[in-house]
Amino acid sequence: MTTAPVLCGLGTWLPPRAVSNEDLTTELDTSDEWIRSRTGIGVRHIADPGTATSDLAVEAGRRALKSAGVEKVDAVVLATTTPDQPCPATAPLVAAQLGLGQVPAFDVGAVCTGFLYATTAASGLIALGSARTVLVIGSDVYSRILDPTDRSTRVIFGDGAGAVVLRAGEPDEPGALGRAQLGSDGTGADLVSIRSGGSREPLRAENAAEADPYFRMNGKSVFRNAVERMADTSRAVAQEAGWAVDDIDHLVAHQANLRILRAVADRLKLPHERCPVHLDRVGNTAAASLPLALADAVESGRLRPGDRTVLTAFGGGLTWGACALRWPEIHPY
Incomplete structure (x- = not known):
């Protein structure tokens, strides 16, 4: 029988410091009502100075390993x-700090679709027989790359990490991931970007005045693309799983913006209650968004073993994707 990647562990970690909308009003021209009406976000967690992406990843990874036993x-x-530094990759450091020895470890960069891309890469290792178990982590410290004066991005993003353990198993068992649908469109690369700091426009002393090292996003265009791509790929993976769209018990979408989540559900004609919402308490946590939302749905009792579940995300690149599974018996940490 074909080997399939099976989700068997789930762990998450958020920095302890919670920043409310009211807290942001002391620094920005905004209000709790303005933020909630446009994003649905009330609180986000922000890493303390000196806390890096690897620190969050290690804690989430440790918890996922515990969950998987x-x-x-x-x-x-x-x-x-948001790697700890441009070079080397952060994954080898995380593996070393978790005491995993000299296992292969690498980073995946697909912005907010990163967790699905990383899960698909891990699934390939399992399908090839190169690995029997893989730890997949989404971890971001977006607070480090946001313009402190930019209201449009600072109110949206939070820091966090989430991780899963995948093991080799059988395609028909609970937790087995169906074939992912992934896509990209580089013609929209400027819609979500950090202009300076790469090989095209390196940060140098001589260009410091003109450089822009901060995350920028064209919100209106991103909204339209995100709704279309997440809805279409979700429909495709449901069909491949043999489900009608109405058979989906839970559509767990990247937690970018409440209006996006509602629009995706409407496009699929799914009741809003089938689309778990976690961003109100954590904001947009980028690559950590999906595992954090999954853990919250399990802990709240909404997501139960056997539920037909579709995961979908959209991010810079542009990138997007989705995959389907029947939820397993799992206890997140």
């Missing part, structure tokens, strides 16, 4: 837009 894995894949 394992101490070792054969590989580590880390999705992030």
Whole structure:
């Protein structure tokens, strides 16, 4: 029988410091009503100075390993837009700090779709027989790349990490991931970007005055693309799983904006209550968004074993994707 990647562990971690909308009003020209009406967000968690992406990833990874009941894995894949430093990759450091030995470890960069891309890469390792177990982590510290004066981005993003353990199993067992639908469109690369700091426009002393090292986003265009791409890929993976769209018990979408979540559900003609919402308490946590939303749905009792579940995300690149599974018996940490 074909080997399939099976989700068997789930762990999450948020920085302890919570920043409310009211807290942001002391620094920005905004209000709780303005933020909630446009994003649905009330609180986000922000990492303290000196806390890096790897620190959050290690804690989420440790918890996922505990959830899975394992101490070792054969590989580590880390999705992030905010690596500890440009070089080397952050994943090897995370693997070392978790005591996993000299296992293969690498980063995946697909912005907010990163967790799905990383999960698909891990699934490939399992399908090839290169690994029996893989730790997949989404971790981002977006507070480090936001313009402190930009109201449009500072109110949206929060820091956090989430991780899953995948093991080799059978396609028909609970937790088995169906084939992911992934896509990209580089013609929209400027819609979500950090202009300076790469090889095209490196940060140098001589260009410091003109450089822009901050995250920028064209919100209106991103909204339209996100709704279309997440809805279409979700429909496609449901069909491949043999489900009608109405058979989906839970559409767990990247927690970018409440209006986006509602619009995706409406496009699919799914009741809003089938689309779990977690962003009101954590904001948009980028690559960590999906595992954090999954853990919250399980802990609240909404997501139960056997539920037909579709995961979908959209991010810079532009990138997007979705996959389907029947939810397993799992206890997140």
